[in-house]
Amino acid sequence: MEAFLSPKDSARFIAESSQDVLVEEEGVRRVAEALFDKVSAKEFSLAGWKSLHELNPQAVSDDAVNWVFLADTLNFSFWSEHEDCKCLVKYRGKMYSGYWALCAAINRALDDGIPITSAAYYATMTLEQVRHVFRSDTDVPMPLIEERHRILKETGTILLEKFGGSFVTCVKMSEKSAQKLLRIVVENFPSYRDEATFKGKKVSFYKRAQILVADTWSSLEGKGDGCFSDISSLTIFADYRIPQVLVHLGAMRYSDELMRKLREGVMFHSGDQQEVEIRGCSIWCCGLICDHLLELYKRKGQNMSERINAVLLDYYLWDYARDHREDMKEIPIHRVRCIYY
Numbered sequence: 001m002e003a004f005l006s007p008k009d010s011a012r013f014i015a016e017s018s019q020d021v022l023v024e025e026e027g028v029r030r031v032a033e034a035l036f037d038k039v040s041a042k043e044f045s046l047a048g049w050k051s052l053h054e055l056n057p058q059a060v061s062d063d064a065v066n067w068v069f070l071a072d073t074l075n076f077s078f079w080s081e082h083e084d085c086k087c088l089v090k091y092r093g094k095m096y097s098g099y100w101a102l103c104a105a106i107n108r109a110l111d112d113g114i115p116i117t118s119a120a121y122y123a124t125m126t127l128e129q130v131r132h133v134f135r136s137d138t139d140v141p142m143p144l145i146e147e148r149h150r151i152l153k154e155t156g157t158i159l160l161e162k163f164g165g166s167f168v169t170c171v172k173m174s175e176k177s178a179q180k181l182l183r184i185v186v187e188n189f190p191s192y193r194d195e196a197t198f199k200g201k202k203v204s205f206y207k208r209a210q211i212l213v214a215d216t217w218s219s220l221e222g223k224g225d226g227c228f229s230d231i232s233s234l235t236i237f238a239d240y241r242i243p244q245v246l247v248h249l250g251a252m253r254y255s256d257e258l259m260r261k262l263r264e265g266v267m268f269h270s271g272d273q274q275e276v277e278i279r280g281c282s283i284w285c286c287g288l289i290c291d292h293l294l295e296l297y298k299r300k301g302q303n304m305s306e307r308i309n310a311v312l313l314d315y316y317l318w319d320y321a322r323d324h325r326e327d328m329k330e331i332p333i334h335r336v337r338c339i340y341y
């Protein structure tokens with residue numbers, strides 16, 4: 001059977017023949033120049049994963065790695081039909097939305113003595129128990145709760161049967177290779193197979209699998225089993241926020257026809273040509289931004305390959321998008337209900 005192109009090769013292929021999404025070379029250069037002084041900031045650092053995000057586990061431990069595995073297994077589709085009517089989770093006096101609502105619900109369950117990060121527990125949860133753990137503090141529930149229940153059972157069962165119930169087993173099997181861990185995840189856990197067919201070719205994005213490897217790297221602080229020698233081989237994670245911020249910053253552009261559909265709130269389906277173009281061009285665009293950033297430092301005699309990679313660029317842009325929601329409201333997200341991002 002024909003193999004899937006890697007996310008990087010998929011992005012190149014998609015960007016070369018994309019019709020409704022364009023990577024703006026001049027915009028890429030401008031974004032790289034604007035980020036030049038940010039590279040040394042904590043928002044662009046591995047340490048920022050913990051220091052900037054109070055809900056992320058702060059310890060270097062097996063529990064933290066299994067927390068990351070659970071969070072990234074459910075890390076998809078948080079957008080709501082109406083911005084002012086969405087799932088919110090209150091945790092320790094603070095309201096969280098979107099992806100952070102998921103993390104707040106996980107930590108709320110742990111505080112309540114529910115072993116939600118243990119595969120032995122989530123492999124056998126009932127739908128009612130899943131509804132309770134991920135309950136919203138508004139009358140808008142977390143989207144796709146039935147799918148989340150199905151994925152918890154499937155993923156938990158596989159982790160128990162093949163890896164002794166802990167994602168740490170997978171990490172150790174990867175022998176400090178990000179690509180090997182990515183392969184272990186995609187080959188063993190079906191819900192992570194974020195793939196499509198584009199103009200006759202089998203392409204992949206592996207958004208949740210790649211962010212799982214990245215978050216594992218961050219949780220282990222890039223040390224010990226998490227000292228991935230090839231972490232720079234990952235691409236950014238093609239979600240629905242990164243495209244929005246790339247268009248907002250002028251590094252990417254949508255055709256008038258696509259922008260009209262986005263503004264009308266048209267629902268796309270995973271694998272649609274325009275949806276694949278948005279995701280593939282986002283990956284390609286960020287790869288070019290990284291390349292240009294490295295080049296700018298190289299011209300100053302500095303090799304920044306340890307400080308600049310797609311993971312850290314992604315984290316920075318994603319957090320930027322979170323903090324500039326109001327500025328970006330003219331650029332609609334693309335709406336897909338799926339389990340991949």
Ligand SMILES: Nc1nc2c(c(CN[C@H]3C=C[C@H](O)[C@@H]3O)cn2[C@@H]2O[C@H](COP(=O)(O)O)[C@@H](O)[C@H]2O)c(=O)[nH]1
Pocket residue numbers: 048049053056075076077078079097098099100211236237238239240241242314315318319322341
């Ligand atoms: N590309 C990219 N996509 C990311 C993340 C994260 C969370 N990572 C955080 C954890 C540690 C890091 O420091 C990050 O701060 C979630 N998502 C995706 O966004 C969407 C949710 O958006 P909203 O509805 O606004 O919450 C949804 O598709 C989700 O899968 C990321 O980092 N990069």
